[in-house]
Amino acid sequence: MTVPAAIAACSVSKSFGGVRALTKASFAADSGSVHALVGENGAGKSTLIKILGGRIAPDEGEVLADPALRIGIVFQELTLLPYMRVADNLLLGREPRSHLGLIDRAAMPGLAERSLAELGITHIDPRALAADISLAERQIVEIARVILASPGILLLDEPTSALVEREVAWLFARIRALRAAGTAIVFTSHRWAEIAAIADRITIFRNGSDVGSFDSIDETEAITLMTGRRLEALFPARPPAPDGAPALELAGARAAGTAQLDLALHPGEILGVGGLAGHGHRALFFGLFGAPGFIEGALRVAGKPRRIRTPRDAIRAGIALVPEDRKSEGLFLPLKVRDNLTLPILRRLSRLGAIDLGAERRIASDTIARLAIRTPSAAQPVGALSGGNQQKVLLGRWLLTKARILLLYDVTRGVDVATKHEIYELVVRLAREGYAILFYSSDAEELAHLCRRVLVMRRGAIVADLPAEQLSAEAIVSAAMREAADAA
Amino acid sequence: MPPETSSLTLPRGSRLGHTIAQNIGLILAGSILLLAILGFVLIYALEQHRLPGNFELTSTVNSAMPLVFAAVGQSFVVLTKGIDLSVGGVVDLANAMAAVTMGKTLGSALLWSVVILFVGAACGLLNGLLVGLGRLQPIVVTLGTLSIFQGLAIRVLPQPGGAIPPSFTDLLVNPNAPYALIFIVLLGLGWAAFRRSRPGVDLYAIGNDEAASRTLGVNVLRTKIIAYMLDGLLAAAAGLFLAASATAGDATTGDSYTLTSIVAVVLGGVSLFGGRGSAIGAIAGALITTLIVDILFFGHVDPLFQSFYEGVFLLIAVVAGGVIGGAIRRRR
Amino acid sequence: MKAAMKYLPRLAPESWRVVYAIVAAIVLFLIGEAVHPGFLGLANVETILVIASFVGLVAAGQCFVILIGGIDLSVPWVLNAGAIVLATTSMGLDARAPLAVAATLGLGIAVGAVNGAGVAWFGIPAVVMTLAMNGIIEGLVLGFTGGFTCAACSAYAPPVVQSLAHGALLGVPDALWLWVVVIVLVSAVLSITRFGRATYALGNNPRAAVLAGVDARGLTIMLYAASGFFAALAGIMLVGFGGQASLGMGDPYLFTSIAAVVIGGVNILGGRGHYLGVAAGAVSLTVLVSVLLALNMPDYVRSIAYGVVILALLLAYGRETET
Structure with missing residues (x-):
């Protein structure tokens, strides 16, 4: 030059x-x-x-x-x-x-x-x-x-x-x-x-x-x-197609900023949700988690109608949310890995309000081992971990709650490739174990490779329901970007 | 013709709509002030069987002056998302210095006033440096400096006493006519000019989002130091007015201005979370606070219950302000 | 030196602040002995610790609310109201003491709960809510007691309460035993209970705490209620210590309790710190005042030194870790 x-x-x-x-x-x-x-x-x-x-x-x-x-x-x-x-x-x-x-x-x-x-x-x-x-x-x-x-x-x-x-x-x-x-x-x-x-x-x-x-x-x-x-090596094989009754159903549910939404999520399924940022995905995920809940419509968990008004209601109903912005909405950065993991399950670990520290230590180290969280110890402040390991701590927290419905909201954002791969493996394994997983990602490639079905949202409404045979990153992006006039 | 995307067809708010929504705190403060004035006139007329006149206006304005200055000073710091607990200490120090130094002539009183204002600004500089460079929270810094300034005030004037030249009192808080209103007008004009200067804009920027302001090239340290210095200067001015009203000094009467200045700022619609509100609101808040005391007095409320009613009034004003402000923002 | 460092426990920066606060208290004691030999005499140390315990009690409540980024400015008049309620309801009789103590503590809890409700439900900034509450209680107390001129207002504290403040068990003043119990309980609550964990979570990241199932509103109300409880408890101890309730007896405890909390290593923005440090902070402040008194320093020097030492300790270990 x-x-x-x-x-x-x-x-x-x-x-x-x-x-x-x-x-x-x-x-x-x-x-x-x-x-x-x-x-x-x-x-x-x-x-x-x-x-x-x-x-x-x-x-x-x-x-x-x-x-x-x-x-x-x-x-x-x-x-x-x-x-x-x-x-x-x-x-x-x-x-x-x-x-x-x-x-x-x-x-x-x-x-x-x-x-x-x-x-x-x-x-x-x-x-x-x-x-x-x-x-x-x-x-x-x-x-x-x-x-x-x-x-x-x-x-x-x-x-x-x-x-x-x-x-x-x-x-x-x-x-x-x-x-x-x-x-x-x-x-x-x-x-x-x-x-x-x-x-x-x-x-x-x-x-x-x-x-x-x-x-x-x-x-x-x-x-x-x-x-x-190669892409094929990055993504694990998809879990098998689910059968059985839905774990979570929405009928005509509406949150602030969305249209009426209908969806059914089955155990063992990774149901993808795609679309551009700011088109109602957040309202859907946080609505399911009661933060804040839906304004109208019906929500059924395992076939039974449930009212979810606060995150506590959602946790009791066996729903877990892993948000995208783990620093502001998920983790307590200066607190220990252990404290971050066990916060929602302390009731189970306590007698008369006092925590059984031995049991807590065992649970924390089990989770660290099971998810291969790279940390010097369970007492490490979670803020000192890398982004991917922080995300695993957050996932680990919700797996401990015995929730069977996982709402994963852009969980691989800002995560390095190796950890991304581990998170994909984990998500697929969880689906095979029977977890029902609603999976939003800003990365269309991810949706195309992990899910058998992807719902695309635009302006607060579900505008496309792409089955496995039509799935590709291009299909998702084009459904998300298509202007209203073309779609009609 | 396909409809345009939502973002391109948003209706515009009218100018008036924007002005109302963006100054809702100030408008509410103004409304409360108006109500307080009406309430005062009403109670006074009912009790005294005549309308309040020049004397009542003068004494109300004069008694409000120290708080007006202290509240405006406080508002500078609150706009940066800080809080200043040392205001009372600076008022004490200025008050004590005035009583000791001013002597008998107006000339020496004015000369020393300038010195005292400088001392106030220096107190603010200390606060600003500790907050800006020391990476300490404003509330703990000013908690420490409050004690220091109070100590200095007692050193200057161990016992209540000293003297203020009558000519100085006549100049600042003339008992015959509400000339002191001129100072409020000057303060308002000064604020309007400051609001339209580089540090004025930067003050709001760092109160809105300090990290983003830094990214945008705002000199955060300089702006904070200016805010704390102006705060100190105005607190010293409050001390001068206090001394002029009392015609003597006392190194502890200023203590109460720490908390009352915060109350005035809150009533004036300045957000304790920074970046919203204005010194004009703080002036209104100070006048409201003073009028409430007068209303309670003329309403023959047992003075022992006075702080009860003030506390209730503060809560009602803040909750009502929040509800009305929220409703107006939502309607848009 | 390096070798010695190896044996130091591996502590998080937050825990180190607790250590620093304790070291500061010890160093201040030693300075006292250096400038005024005899300062470390048993009787003197006992007196200092008893006086520190009053600050420590108020600071326990203040610590709870500051841990969630709040503040309690209603402490002075809750304390003062506690003292007057104890004196007037007991009328100096031991028989009525249990009821009077219960009424006083109940009042503190109730006022604190209202503070918490104002903050949690109405979104009123803590500074405003508790400042207004301080005025409200002040007005009510002054109004109903006629400015402390009522017949029952000059009642002495029941002997059993006075002996709680002055008596001793196994050679240690009862007031200190009470404080030790409070230190153990509050520390345990913060360290090993669900309540404590939720408090730190809420103080660190309110949004994430709610999303992890913490009942933020209920917790906030409980923490402010705890602050009211401790202010009332301090009122009981002070009225027992001084014999009678007096006008304005709570005023010095506002800024002192906040100062004890922050030099105890608690972050004023919430989420970080521990009551062990706060207790040390309460001792430090009391020692400082005692040293200056022992040296016959005039008022103004005490006031200035107080401010300077607070700032110096904060600059030494209370700074924000990030810019």
């Missing part, structure tokens, strides 16, 4: 509390091109983006960026300030000043409206609070804010995760315009179709290192590089 890159990382490494996120990763992006970073969740893409943007410092290695170019970053976790107006968020740090030198708050919505219109956004009200607009709109505002600062280098970390097809089309039009204007764009996504559509160059990441850069590469080859093994 004769032209020096706009931004480059030279064998950077980074660890977080003993867990390696990046190991000697290298990468370079040129001006006027779109460079995609591709890899599994947990492959180190987000960490690299943060290091490129100067938000965190690498432990080793260095980042070289053209000092003349301003860097703009769109983070995966949205950074909008909830109780400030969209206009305040868009113009933060670049507010218009009145003749007194003060910030002209009254002029900001108008200015924000014009700025958004220049980017082709006319449906977002700049006077609304950021907390009051939808997730997709927040993501668009986040992107717009960064683009409006006219960066020479634009880093986008999973910018499409909450967007529907036409919003993705909008984003790609902006990216093409910026590319034509000479901006260097770095982009991460795990939707292959998007990458193929926009990327000029692709760098594949696995386990914190780059494993190759390509101008074009076909999907199968890319996935093999990403996962380090």
Whole structure:
């Protein structure tokens, strides 16, 4: 290469509390091109983006960026300030000043409206609070804010995760315009179709290192590089088709933000639920777990009608929920692995309120062994474990409750490939043991390989019920993205 | 024609709708203030058989002044998602210093006032540094500094006493006319300007989400230090008003301002979780708090029961505010 | 040195804070002896520990609510109301003492439960709820006793209560025995009961605790009720110690109890810390005041030193682990 890159990382490494996120990763992006970073969740893409943007410092290695170019970053976790107006968020740090030198708050919505219109956004009200607009709109505002600062280098970390097809089309039009204007764009996504559509160059990441850069590469080859093994080897064989009466049935159940939902989940079944983020999956899963419960409709567990208003009701009915965001909704990070495992079953382990510590210790070490949780001891704070092992602790907690219905909500998110494989094995084994498993994943590939049936949700409704013979990642994604008019 | 996706057809709220929903705390505080004023006038008229006049207005405004300043100071820190328990200590210290230093002339009183305001800001700087650099929670930092400032106040003025020049009292809390309202107006204008400055915007940003603000390039440490310094400065001003009202000093009368300033801020619609509310609300909250005392007084409520009614009123106001605010947000 | 380190128990950072708090208390005792020989005399140590036990009782309740990220600002007047209720209902008679003690503790529990209900059911911030409650109790107590001028208000505590505060068993003051029992019970509750585990879970991550089946509302109410109970218990002990209830006797216990909790290594945001550290914190604060008194330090020096030592201890081991 004769032209020096706009931004480059030279064998950077980074660890977080003993867990390696990046190991000697290298990468370079040129001006006027779109460079995609591709890899599994947990492959180190987000960490690299943060290091490129100067938000965190690498432990080793260095980042070289053209000092003349301003860097703009769109983070995966949205950074909008909830109780400030969209206009305040868009113009933060670049507010218009009145003749007194003060910030002209009254002029900001108008200015924000014009700025958004220049980017082709006319449906977002700049006077609304950021907390009051939808997730997709927040993501668009986040992107717009960064683009409006006219960066020479634009880093986008999973910018499409909450967007529907036409919003993705909008984003790609902006990216093409910026590319034509000479901006260097770095982009991460795990939707292959998007990458193929926009990327000029692709760098594949696995386990914190780059494993190759390509101008074009076909999907199968890319996935093999990403996962380090063929897909068939990553996923275990599906459990046999279930028979018998459903363990869990929903009839006309509706939660805030969903349509009326009907489904039947059988023992021994892994029933997949797919679709884009923000389309009612969360309301379905948390509704089944009583957090909060459904507003209307009927719910039957093992054929008997049940009222589930709180998580306690759900736990009593033999239902367990493993949420996606294990740090904020699942685990108590500073507490011991043992405490995290046994919290819901302490009633069983106690006499007169006092815990039988011996029995608890045995149960904790059994679970650690059974799920191959890698921890120095049961007394280790769970926050010191790697993401995959944390997820196993959470799974272990619910297996201890003797729940027979498992609601697994995107459980492999942010988990390394090896642990992912172990979790797949575990899920299939549990299904073979007769657990009824409702399985949501943001990764269509996962659904296609683990489930015999997948329900696809869009805008709060179940819009497709794909049987085994029609199952593929493409079928799931296309059902999720199809606009209402086409579906009708 | 296929329908557009949901996100593109959302109806826009009207400007007025947004303004109401986004300032609901302030509007509620204003309504409570209005009710309190009406209640005061009503009770006064029933008991005294005439409407309250210049004297009542003046004495109410004058007695509210220290709390107005202390509450505005507190609101800066609460907006950053902090809390300041040392307000009372700074009021004490300023009050004690004023009584000891001011002497007989207005000139020296004004000169020392400036010094005392600086001392207040320095107290705030200490708090800000401990919170910002020391990585300690605001509540525990200010618990420690409260004790330090109280000690300093007693060192300065071991026994109640000292003197405040009458000309200084006339300037700050003139007993003949409600001139002190001018200070409230100035405070409001000062706030409006601050709200429209870099630190003003950053104050709200870190109260909304400190981690995100840092990511967005907000200078968190600088903003916190500014907030605590302004808080200290205003608490010192509260001490000056207190000294001017009492025309003498006492190193312990300011203690109560720690808790009353928090009450005023809460009544003024400032969220204790940071990032929402404004100093204007805190001013309203301070006036409400003062008026409630007056209402209870003119209503011939046994003064021994006074804190009972204040406590009940605070709870009712907070619960009602939460219910009404929630209903308005949901309706949109 | 390295070799010695190997024999130190492997403790979580949170447990180390308990150790630091205990070490701080011991060091303060030693400083007392250094600057004022005779400070470590048995009688003096006993007195200090008895006075510390009152702080320790209030701080036990404060510790429970702070562990779930709450705070109890109603402590001063719950304590004061407890003292006055004990004096007025017992009228100084031993025969009425059991009833009076039960009434006092019941009052504390009831007030605390209302605090908890306000926080848990109405979503009122703990600062506001307990601050308002403090005013409400203050107004009721002052109003109904005519500002402590009622005939029964000057009643002495029943002799049996006074002897609880002043008497001794096996050479150890009864007040200390009571505190030891409280320390053992509270520590056991926190360490090895379902209640304790749920408290830490709720304090660490309320959302996850609810999703793990913890009854957050019920637990919150119980914890605030416990705080009310301990404030009332401290009121009983103080009225026994001083003989009579007095106006404002609870006021010093508000900030002192919070200070004892935080220098005992409990995170003010909840979820982390233990009562063993808090008990040490209560001792530290009392020792500090005693040393300064023994040195005949004026008021203002005590006040300043108090603040400085709290901040110094917090800077030494009470900082947030992450930025």
